[in-house]
Amino acid sequence: MKVHITNLYGQSADSTALIAQNMVAKIAQQLGISEAGIYNYPVKSDTAGELTKRLDGIFASFAQGDIMIFQTPTWNDLEFDQALINHVKAYRDSKLIIFVHDVIALMFETNRYLLPKLIAAYNQADVLILPSENMRRVLVKHGLQVKKVLIQGVWDHLYDCPQWFKPPFKRQLSFIGNPQKFSFINDWSTAAVPIRLYAAQPAVSNPAITYAKPLPDVALLPDLQQNGGFGLVWGTDRYWHEYMMYSTSFKLGTYLAAGLPVVVDASNANADLVRQNHLGLVVVSLDEAAYQIQTLSAAEYQELCASVDQFAELLRQGYFTKHVLIDAIFYLLQAPPTSQLYALQTSQQFQPRFLNIQQTLTHLESSSLINLSLADIQLLHSETSQPNAAAALAHELLNIVNLPAGQPVLLSLPQPLTQTEQETFQVTFNAAFYGDGRLNQPFANFPLAQATEIYQQLQQLWEKQDLLLLTERHLETNLFAQAASVAQIVCSPRISAAQLAEIKAAAKQKLVLVLLGSAGHRLAAVLATTGQQVLDLGAQLVEDYANFTAIQPN
Numbered sequence: 244m245k246v247h248i249t250n251l252y253g254q255s256a257d258s259t260a261l262i263a264q265n266m267v268a269k270i271a272q273q274l275g276i277s278e279a280g281i282y283n284y285p286v287k288s289d290t291a292g293e294l295t296k297r298l299d300g301i302f303a304s305f306a307q308g309d310i311m312i313f314q315t316p317t318w319n320d321l322e323f324d325q326a327l328i329n330h331v332k333a334y335r336d337s338k339l340i341i342f343v344h345d346v347i348a349l350m351f352e353t354n355r356y357l358l359p360k361l362i363a364a365y366n367q368a369d370v371l372i373l374p375s376e377n378m379r380r381v382l383v384k385h386g387l388q389v390k391k392v393l394i395q396g397v398w399d400h401l402y403d404c405p406q407w408f409k410p411p412f413k414r415q416l417s418f419i420g421n422p423q424k425f426s427f428i429n430d431w432s433t434a435a436v437p438i439r440l441y442a443a444q445p446a447v448s449n450p451a452i453t454y455a456k457p458l459p460d461v462a463l464l465p466d467l468q469q470n471g472g473f474g475l476v477w478g479t480d481r482y483w484h485e486y487m488m489y490s491t492s493f494k495l496g497t498y499l500a501a502g503l504p505v506v507v508d509a510s511n512a513n514a515d516l517v518r519q520n521h522l523g524l525v526v527v528s529l530d531e532a533a534y535q536i537q538t539l540s541a542a543e544y545q546e547l548c549a550s551v552d553q554f555a556e557l558l559r560q561g562y563f564t565k566h567v568l569i570d571a572i573f574y575l576l577q578a579p580p581t582s583q584l585y586a587l588q589t590s591q592q593f594q595p596r597f598l599n600i601q602q603t604l605t606h607l608e609s610s611s612l613i614n615l616s617l618a619d620i621q622l623l624h625s626e627t628s629q630p631n632a633a634a635a636l637a638h639e640l641l642n643i644v645n646l647p648a649g650q651p652v653l654l655s656l657p658q659p660l661t662q663t664e665q666e667t668f669q670v671t672f673n674a675a676f677y678g679d680g681r682l683n684q685p686f687a688n689f690p691l692a693q694a695t696e697i698y699q700q701l702q703q704l705w706e707k708q709d710l711l712l713l714t715e716r717h718l719e720t721n722l723f724a725q726a727a728s729v730a731q732i733v734c735s736p737r738i739s740a741a742q743l744a745e746i747k748a749a750a751k752q753k754l755v756l757v758l759l760g761s762a763g764h765r766l767a768a769v770l771a772t773t774g775q776q777v778l779d780l781g782a783q784l785v786e787d788y789a790n791f792t793a794i795q796p797n
């Protein structure tokens with residue numbers, strides 16, 4: 244039995260798909276796996292006979308009982324990929340491992356219609372390698388049935404560092420990407436944290452951008468390393484932003500291999516990995532990233548670099564790829580226990596659970612809360628192609644809604660969600676459970692007896708606690724009479740870096756209650772992701788309490 248791996252040729256040298264496939268094949272060869280080269284061409288130019296002959300050539304060294312690791316997509320069209328799968332299946336006792344690099348239907352909205360066909364192709368795999376757990380969830384929701392699924396986790400980036408030196412501490416973001424695809428670059432105006440961009444300089448340049456020209460890999464990594472700062476993984480286009488929740492970004496591995504700490508969206512498929520390994524900043528907005536970089540000390544930066552340096556050795560030497568390829572072969576050929584580690588759970592658990600009001604309040608004893616209104620959810624799903632304030636808020640909300648599992652933040656939603664709403668949201672809503680958002684107006688939302696109980700439980704949350712209220716205007720209320728102390732900061736609609744610093748300083752050792760509208764969600768998320776307990780109870784709570792107490796007998 245021999246193991247083979249497909250490898251792409253014929254695309255331009257700067258194609259990430261080509262770079263990634265060539266790298267995986269190179270690592271596979273170190274494991275004794277032989278290469279089956281595939282040339283990049285439009286499959287439609289072949290007749291059926293020509294395609295068969297082409298595949299015969301690719302499979303020249305493949306025999307009965309062999310294993311094919313198929314790196315997909317080939318970008319030769321799905322028809323070619325399916326023909327290749329059929330060809331493997333035509334050999335007696337052959338085995339097929341499909342290594343999914345990208346899912347074209349989730350990458351580009353115009354290709355969405357291909358999803359059922361792609362999943363039908365993946366379903367023919369004996370073992371499937373997917374980029375992330377989030378990708379597995381979304382594919383299972385849409386019909387993936389393969390039982391043996393492995394998660395790649397992160398992209399390696401082979402790099403034989405010629406001379407190691409510490410990246411210098413600079414308040415700067417490096418970004419590898421074309422501004423035509425990543426339009427946020429054109430609007431970047433934070434001169435205090437310039438972006439160093441690896442792309443050709445446009446006719447009209449942006450003063451907040453330093454233009455480093457595109458560089459080949461061999462020059463890119465030393466250049467990133469020498470210039471220091473942070474590597475940015477970001478996308479503001481709505482469909483691409485969602486795709487980054489499922490896919491693993493190649494540039495993430497590139498920055499880390501060069502020794503740079505990274506900045507990623509809170510919803511990024513690798514957000515947990517960055518957080519757990521202390522590899523950089525996980526943020527909900529670029530404003531927050533700029534703020535955090537401006538307030539970071541040189542010592543904190545060096546600590547991040549030290550964690551990156553250790554972790555990146557795995558990437559520089561291709562250990563994630565080696566690991567997943569070896570596991571895939573074990574998984575094919577060995578019974579449990581190895582395979583138990585990866586046993587596919589049922590799809591039911593991918594449907595989020597909705598906590599009732601009681602469970603929600605109990606959960607808040609040890610958690611933060613971000614409470615989204617129906618208007619927020621509608622904004623999240625509205626099409627905003629223009630870079631404007633609504634688009635920026637929608638981007639932040641998508642990050643907030645997908646704060647990684649394990650984050651001590653409860654998201655609550657207005658209930659009950661209709662079946663149609665749940666179907667609309669299921670692609671983007673990845674948390675295991677959500678709270679009952681009606682606690683923001685107990686009197687308006689519940690019968691009197693229940694509202695009374697809810698207010699009692701809310702008040703128990705801050706009983707004898709030092710409270711910081713973040714409000715739209717100065718509030719007079721006895722809702723917080725049980726607290727040990729109450730401080731208030733009146734917030735402007737768009738919170739500045741200076742005000743955020745003031746809030747963070749005032750919040751130390753306190754429970755923070757955010758009594759603001761939509762702007763409150765991002766503020767709550769910024770505070771909660773840095774370890775502060777914060778309850779985003781909304782702008783209507785105090786008025787609701789006034790209405791509630793007005794009808795109480797004296």
Ligand SMILES: O=c1ccn([C@@H]2O[C@H](COP(=O)(O)OP(=O)(O)O)[C@@H](O)[C@H]2O)c(=O)[nH]1
Pocket residue numbers: 259262419420441442456457458459460463491492493494495497
């Ligand atoms: O000047 C450049 C720009 C890009 N790249 C390569 O292209 C990758 C980024 O490509 P892409 O944005 O397609 O990757 P993604 O992060 O979206 O997966 C980087 O990691 C590099 O390996 C490069 O070598 N030189």
